[in-house]
Amino acid sequence: MDQVNVERELSSYIGRILRDHFGKGPGSVFVTVADPFITIYFTNFLSPTERSLLQSGQAELVQKIRDRLMDSLSGEITKYLESRSGMDILDFYYDWNLETKTGMFVAVSKAFNPAEPSQTYTNQMAFHEEIGRISLEAEKIPGLIQSYLINSRTLVVVRENILVNIEKEIIAHGGQEMLRIAKRSLEKRLLSTNQEQLEKLLNTKVRDAFIDWNFGRDSSSVLFILEPIA
Structure with missing residues (x-):
């Protein structure tokens, strides 16, 4: 098919x-x-x-x-x-x-290898730096940031090694549900606050932004829905 x-x-x-x-x-x-x-x-x-x-x-x-x-x-x-x-x-x-x-x-x-360089687009490294700065406001700078422009409207950002020790302790004590809700609220608020700078680097408007985590693997995915990039 x-x-x-x-x-x-x-x-x-x-x-x-x-x-x-x-x-x-x-x-x-x-x-x-x-x-x-x-x-x-x-x-x-x-x-x-x-x-x-x-x-x-x-x-x-x-x-x-x-x-x-x-x-x-x-x-x-x-x-x-x-x-x-x-x-x-x-x-x-x-x-x-x-x-x-x-x-x-x-x-x-499972074939995904975050250590392999992703395809490039304009201002990609500066965009990664901005994602790292936003991440630092919420927890810490990730150990790795990669981004993938899937098409003109879809940008996937992968972050690895993002959890701080207190978050790991909360997870160990069964607090995943509340941690996810709290992190979702905080990080999406930070993305919204910094949206203008992200849009400047991407040279397009961000129509929607989503975020989730795999706490077990200490990884996260951010999905940006964009106005088509010219």
Whole structure:
């Protein structure tokens, strides 16, 4: 099956599984298969129940419910992605922007080697330095930063060795859920605060930004959805 058909099939599957488990499917699903990554971006994803919870100021509860559902769904989604793409998945990341009703999944193949140089684009090293500076505000400068411009609208940033000792201790004591919620809030706020500088380096507008972590492997993925880069 060619790439276009694989992406179309994965898009249909993601829409269906989200609808079956969350009560409402997304309006649109955009899938890009670019080994060693599969990126999935979806829009207009918010159920009536979630909307009511948000209106009553319970955004954190919505985050917890979604995260717990994804704990049970990630394995199933990963297996399907592997079966249709032919990749062996190492990491699976997810995140949401409740205000904009958007979300993302990023799957990373076991063939991925973060030590290998990524393809270059204008101001890439300066962009990495800015990501490192933002990371330092939240925890510390990552041991490694790589970025991959998958297409004109999709930029994946991989960070390795980002956790500080207190975070590792929280994880060891079973605090992953609250740590994820706290880090998601903090780091996305920092990305928003520094968005103008990021856009200047990328020479385009950032339409959406998502972030997630694999605490066990001390790694993180940031997905930027961009206005098409000229």
